[in-house]
Amino acid sequence: xxxxxxxxxxxxxxxxxxxxxxxxxxxxxxxxxxxxxxxxxxxxxxxxxxxxxxxxxxxxxxxxxxxxxxxxxxxxxxxxxxxxxxxxxxxxxxxxxxxxxxxxxxxxxxxxxxxxxxxxxxxxxxxxxxxxxxxxxxxxxxxxxxxxxxxxxxxxxxxxxxxxxxxxxxxxxxxxxxxxxxxxxxxxxxxxxxxxxxxxxxxxxxxxxxxxxxxxxxxxxxxxxxxxxxxxxxxxxxxxxxxxxxxxxxxxxxxxxxxxxxxxxxxxxxxxxxxxxxxxxxxxxxxxxxxxxxxxxxxxxxxxxxxxxxxxxxxxxxxxxxxxxxxxxxxxxxxxxxxxxxxxxx
Amino acid sequence: xxxxxxxxxxxxxxxxxxxxxxxxxxxxxxxxxxxxxxxxxxxxxxxxxxxxxxxxxxxxxxxxxxxxxxxxxxxxxxxxxxxxxxxxxxxxxxxxxxxxxxxxxxxxxxxxxxxxxxxxxxxxxxxxxxxxxxxxxxxxxxxxxxxxxxxxxxxxxxxxxxxxxxxxxxxxxxxxxxxxxxxxxxxxxxxxxxxxxxxxxxxxxxxxxxxxxxxxxxxxxxxxxxxxxxxxxxxxxxxxxxxxxxxxxxxxxxxxxxxxxxxxxxxxxxxxxxxxxxxxxxxxxxxxxxxxxxxxxxxxxxxxxxxxxxxxxxxxxxxxxxxxxxxxxxxxxxxxxxxxxxxxxx
DNA sequence: CTGAAAGCGCTTACAG
DNA sequence: CTGAAAGCGCTTACAG
Numbered sequence: 007x008x009x010x011x012x013x014x015x016x017x018x019x020x021x022x023x024x025x026x027x028x029x030x031x032x033x034x035x036x037x038x039x040x041x042x043x044x045x046x047x048x049x050x051x052x053x054x055x056x057x058x059x060x061x062x063x064x065x066x067x068x069x070x071x072x073x074x075x076x077x078x079x080x081x082x083x084x085x086x087x088x089x090x091x092x093x094x095x096x097x098x099x100x101x102x103x104x105x106x107x108x109x110x111x112x113x114x115x116x117x118x119x120x121x122x123x124x125x126x127x128x129x130x131x132x133x134x135x136x137x138x139x140x141x142x143x144x145x146x147x148x149x150x151x152x153x154x155x156x157x158x159x160x161x162x163x164x165x166x167x168x169x170x171x172x173x174x175x176x177x178x179x180x181x182x183x184x185x186x187x188x189x190x191x192x193x194x195x196x197x198x199x200x201x202x203x204x205x206x207x208x209x210x211x212x213x214x215x216x217x218x219x220x221x222x223x224x225x226x227x228x229x230x231x232x233x234x235x236x237x238x239x240x241x242x243x244x245x246x247x248x249x250x251x252x253x254x255x256x257x258x259x260x261x262x263x264x265x266x267x268x269x270x271x272x273x274x275x276x277x278x279x280x281x282x283x284x285x286x287x288x289x290x291x292x293x294x295x296x297x298x299x300x301x302x303x304x305x306x307x308x309x310x311x312x313x314x315x316x317x318x319x320x321x322x323x324x325x326x327x328x329x330x331x332x333x334x335x336x337x338x339x340x341x342x343x344x345x346x347x348x349x350x351x352x
Numbered sequence: 353x354x355x356x357x358x359x360x361x362x363x364x365x366x367x368x369x370x371x372x373x374x375x376x377x378x379x380x381x382x383x384x385x386x387x388x389x390x391x392x393x394x395x396x397x398x399x400x401x402x403x404x405x406x407x408x409x410x411x412x413x414x415x416x417x418x419x420x421x422x423x424x425x426x427x428x429x430x431x432x433x434x435x436x437x438x439x440x441x442x443x444x445x446x447x448x449x450x451x452x453x454x455x456x457x458x459x460x461x462x463x464x465x466x467x468x469x470x471x472x473x474x475x476x477x478x479x480x481x482x483x484x485x486x487x488x489x490x491x492x493x494x495x496x497x498x499x500x501x502x503x504x505x506x507x508x509x510x511x512x513x514x515x516x517x518x519x520x521x522x523x524x525x526x527x528x529x530x531x532x533x534x535x536x537x538x539x540x541x542x543x544x545x546x547x548x549x550x551x552x553x554x555x556x557x558x559x560x561x562x563x564x565x566x567x568x569x570x571x572x573x574x575x576x577x578x579x580x581x582x583x584x585x586x587x588x589x590x591x592x593x594x595x596x597x598x599x600x601x602x603x604x605x606x607x608x609x610x611x612x613x614x615x616x617x618x619x620x621x622x623x624x625x626x627x628x629x630x631x632x633x634x635x636x637x638x639x640x641x642x643x644x645x646x647x648x649x650x651x652x653x654x655x656x657x658x659x660x661x662x663x664x665x666x667x668x669x670x671x672x673x674x675x676x677x678x679x680x681x682x683x684x685x686x687x688x689x690x691x692x693x694x695x696x697x698x
Numbered sequence: 699c700t701g702a703a704a705g706c707g708c709t710t711a712c713a714g
Numbered sequence: 715c716t717g718a719a720a721g722c723g724c725t726t727a728c729a730g
Contacts, residue, residue, distance in 0.1 A: 021503045023723055034701035039725070047699055064499040069479040070420045071723035075706050079416065081459070090445035090655075092438040092638070099436035102462060111476065113427070114460040116448060130457065133415040153410040157367045273642055292438070293639045296619055309436075369707055380717035385709065393715055417707035421722050 022063035031059035042067050073135075081111040082319065083131035085124060086142040089116050093266060093289060093308060094142070097164070100312030101140055108320050110137065121145035132159055138319045140164055140312075146207060148173070160322035164315045166209040167332070174322070176315040176333045180210045180288075183304040183337030184217025185224075187262050187286040190302070190339060192225045195348050196260040196284060200233045200251040202244055202272065203264030211236055214264050214288060233258055244271040252279060259349035260284035266291050273297060281350040286339075295342055302345025305338045368409035377405035388413050419481075427457040428665065429477035431470060432488040435462050439612060439635060439654055440488070443510070446658030447486055454666050456483065467491035478505055484665045486510055486658075492553060494519070506668035510661045512555040513678070520668070522661040522679045526556045526634075529650040529683030530563025531570075533608050533632040536648070536685055538571045541695050542606040542630060546579045546597040548590055548618065549610030557582055560610050560634060579604055590617040598625060605695035606630035612637050619643060627696040632685075641688055648691025651684045 024038045031038065033056060040048050041056040048056075059065070073079045084101050086094045098114065105112045113131060117124035124144040128151065131139060138160035146169035155161050155173065163175040191199050201218045204211035215236065222229050235247035248271070251258045261276070261283060263269040269287030276283050287294075290305035314333060370384045377384065379398060386394050387402040394402075405411070419425045430447050432440045444460070451458045459477060463470035470490040474497065477485060484506035492515035501507050501519065509521040537545050547564045550557035561582065568575050581593035594617070597604045607622075607629060609615040615633030622629050633640075636651035660679060 025723080028701095035724085036701050036726095037699090040700090043725090049699065052699080064503065066475070066479055066500070066503075068420075068481060068723055070416060070425065070481050071706090072725075073706095074414075074416045074420050074708085074723080075725045077706080088445060089448055090441040092441060095436040095438060095441055098460075099434065099462060102435055102460065106461075111480065112460050114444075114448065114458050115452075116445060129412070133412055134457065135414060135416050154412070157410065157412075270639065270642075273639075277642070291639070292616065293619075293637070293643065296616075296623070297639065297642045298644050371707080374717095381707095382709085382717050383715090386716090389709090395715065398715080414707055417722090418709075419722095420707080420724085421709045423722080 021068070022065045023068070024065070026063055027056065027059045027065050030063060031055045078137055079135050080109055081113055081134070081136050082138045082140065082316075083113045083115070083128070083134075083136040084140045085115050085117055085127050085131070087117055087119050087144060089114060092291065096309040097142075097312035100309040101316045104313055104316035104320065108323075117142075117144040119144045121147075125150055129154075135159075137323055138162070140315050140319060141168075142166065143168060145169060160319050162315045162319045162322070164311055172330050174315075174318055174330045174332075176311055176318065176335065178210070178306045178311060179334045179337050180213035181217040181220070183288060183306070183339075184214040184262070184264075185221045186217075186337070186339045187288065187304045187345075188218050188221035189225070190341070190345055191260045191262065191284055191286060192221065192227065194260075194284065194346055197227055197349070198230070198233065198256065198258045199227075199260045199262060200248070200258035201235070201262045201264065202247050202251075202268050203236045204239055204268070206236045211264055218262060230256075236264075239265065239267040239271075241271045241274075244268050245275055248272055248275045252283065257281075258283070260286075260345075260347075263287040265289050269301065269303070273301065282347050283350070284345055284347040286345040288337075290340065294340075297344075299343035299347065302342045303340050305340055307335055307338075311335050367414070368411045369414070370411070372409055373402065373405045373411050376409060377401045424483055425481050426455055427459055427480070427482050428484045428486065428662075429459045429461070429474070429480075429482040430486045431461050431463055431473055431477070433463055433465050433490060435460060438637065442655040443488075443658035446655040447662045450659055450662035450666065454669075463488075463490040465490045467493075471496055475500075481505075483669055484508070486661050486665060487514075488512065489514060491515060506665050508661045508665045508668070510657055518676050520661075520664055520676045520678075522657055522664065522681065524556070524652045524657060525680045525683050526559035527563040527566070529634060529652070529685075530560040530608070530610075531567045532563075532683070532685045533634065533650045533691075534564050534567035535571070536687070536691055537606045537608065537630055537632060538567065538573065540606075540630065540692055543573055543695070544576070544579065544602060544604045545573075545606045545608060546594070546604035547581070547608045547610065548593050548597075548614050549582045550585055550614070552582045557610055564608060576602075582610075585611065585613040585617075587617045587620075590614050591621055594618055594621045598629065603627075604629070606632075606693075609633040611635050615647065615649070619647065628693050629696070630691055630693040632691040636686065640686075643690075645689035645693065648688045649686050651686050653681055653684075657681050 024035055028035045028038045038056055041053050082105050102112045115127045121144050132154045141163050142165045148168045148171045152171050161173055167175045203214055206212055237243050261272055263272045266289035287303045290303045294301040370381055374381045374384045384402055387399050428451050448458045461473045467490050478500045487509050488511045494514045494517045498517050507519055513521045549560055552558055583589050607618055609618045612635035633649045636649045640647040
């Protein structure tokens with residue numbers, strides 16, 4: 007490789023090292039290290055000479071080398087489903103803030119809800135020797151992580167529990183939140199309530215369905231299986247599920263949407279529906295109060311979910327080695343209008 | 353440090369190394385390296401013995417050591433304003449996808465719109481020797497980066513140009529998009545149009561204001577300075593700015609909102625306003641078509657912004673060393689209703 | 699207060 | 715096909 011035409015070499019290794027600084031300042035390597043790291047025991051005059059050499063050469067400590075020697079990388083990994091999903095934004099930010107307060111950097115990645123991709127990403131992070139991992143799992147078998155955890159990589163799962171290993175997990179109260187949502191609709195007079203949720207292999211979808219059934223049963227209401235639809239949250243699938251529930255002689259008079267993607271499509275379907283239909287969605291979203299009627303939701307505290315998980319992670323890194331914990335973050339029902347619509351006369 | 357009660361040591365350095373694998377397999381270090389990296393020239397039998405040792409010991413290559421020796425870290429940094437802002441989600445994801453396709457990991461951080469924090473974060477990433485940086489700048493002076501760029505850290509700015517250094521940048525066409533928005537309102541009969549934007553030191557805010565003024569001038573319309581308000585996008589500030597413009601004997605009949613945070617607050621203000629007021633917002637958002645009236649916007653392609661920047665970054669890493677480029681991504685006006693409301697009679 | 703030597707866990711360059 | 719030696723750029727442990 008040769009230097010470029012513009013004179014700025016892209017070659018790595020072209021940078022000055024502590025050795026170069028030491029030579030220029032006429033001191034030993036260890037003295038440079040002391041100055042760079044602000045360690046005591048350096049004469050003001052020596053320090054000044056070293057600082058001058060650092061500035062003159064444009065030296066910046068290579069943390070890759072430091073990391074290798076020190077053991078800790080001061081970085082953590084966050085694996086979530088999709089960096090573009092607004093639900094994960096506040097969670098991502100909260101994890102970042104906690105990492106930052108501990109002097110750690112955040113390496114980020116999307117699993118795209120693909121177990122193989124999750125594993126590939128997680129193991130790449132382990133190879134980088136991140137100190138810890140926060141994982142929103144896509145896979146349902148995490149035995150591949152057991153050796154890494156045993157080797158010291160702290161791991162906290164968020165939003166869904168780990169599969170087939172015992173690990174820390176921070177969850178929203180999906181079961182309780184779903185119960186609240188459905189009980190709310192029942193309290194407003196509904197007896198035929200539809201549930202459209204995510205794929206049943208996803209823990210939260212399963213829990214929300216369980217909350218739905220429990221609330222219906224608690225009110226002595228039967229559940230017609232045509233009122234329940236679990237599957238991918240792609241708009242076409244949700245649209246046809248909703249349309250089917252709203253058709254026929256005994257249509258549902260209310261819908262409970264299992265997450266924000268479902269809610270959005272449900273709003274679109276209901277906007278074109280002749281009769282008013284009540285709607286409660288799981289997950290809040292920014293403009294829920296601007297739509298007409300405003301959307302009643304079960305809000306999760308995504309930032310708190312992230313903050314709690316990250317704090318637990320750093321507690322582990324500080325040596326806490328009690329048994330894996332399961333923490334639940336409460337949800338909150340926010341009535342805004344759509345969930346208070348009474349049943350249409352049939 | 354001692355092992356924990358649960359028997360899994362959190363101690364680092366407890367992991368097997370290639371040396372351990374070599375010893376167990378009864379081969380040399382280099383042979384292990386060959387097997388781990390899939391290099392040719394190893395007898396099937398030798399390879400099998402090494403693989404067995406790897407499995408038995410739970411060996412995983414330490415990429416920190418590899419990085420130190422190889423020079424490249426196979427990681428890039430992305431510094432943006434706020435990981436929780438939905439505008440950056442698709443951009444973040446797009447950068448990640450490009451990084452992934454090049455085998456690189458993504459280190460992420462928020463500047464919180466604070467120049468000092470941006471610099472701190474960027475320099476931390478440089479110390480980690482990321483191969484490249486994608487930066488949505490908060491600072492307006494990036495001379496601190498010049499030595500790093502000269503030392504080989506490829507850098508591409510996005511959304512706003514670098515300050516006081518010559519560097520690659522990928523922008524949305526804020527000027528053209530703003531012109532389109534205001535021309536659209538003028539075409540629908542408006543003559544008194546308000547503009548509420550972000551702080552003027554932010555490049556995009558400045559460009560959008562310029563587009564507003566140019567469109568007004570092109571139509572021969574005067575601009576009363578009480579129709580223009582730039583500042584923080586906090587709801588209170590935007591609310592009072594909008595309220596002021598809508599009051600008095602000669603209120604504006606239309607608003608152009610400079611970004612999505614402004615738009616959201618504007619929608620709330622207009623919902624409580626007695627007369628209908630037209631609105632066009634810069635930036636699209638998910639539920640813009642669910643609000644009544646649906647919101648007319650100038651949409652940016654955030655994913656394309658991110659993809660373009662990341663691709664340019666990797667082209668630099670592959671050795672492209674032509675002069676820094678400025679690339680502009682077009683915007684698109686999406687009429688949905690709010691921007692087509694005619695002026696209220698005064 | 700200062701510095702030479704050894705080592706973190708790999709890869710590179712080379713020799714057999 | 716295989717491996718011993720040197721080195722990436724730091725920090726650690728130690729001696730002066």
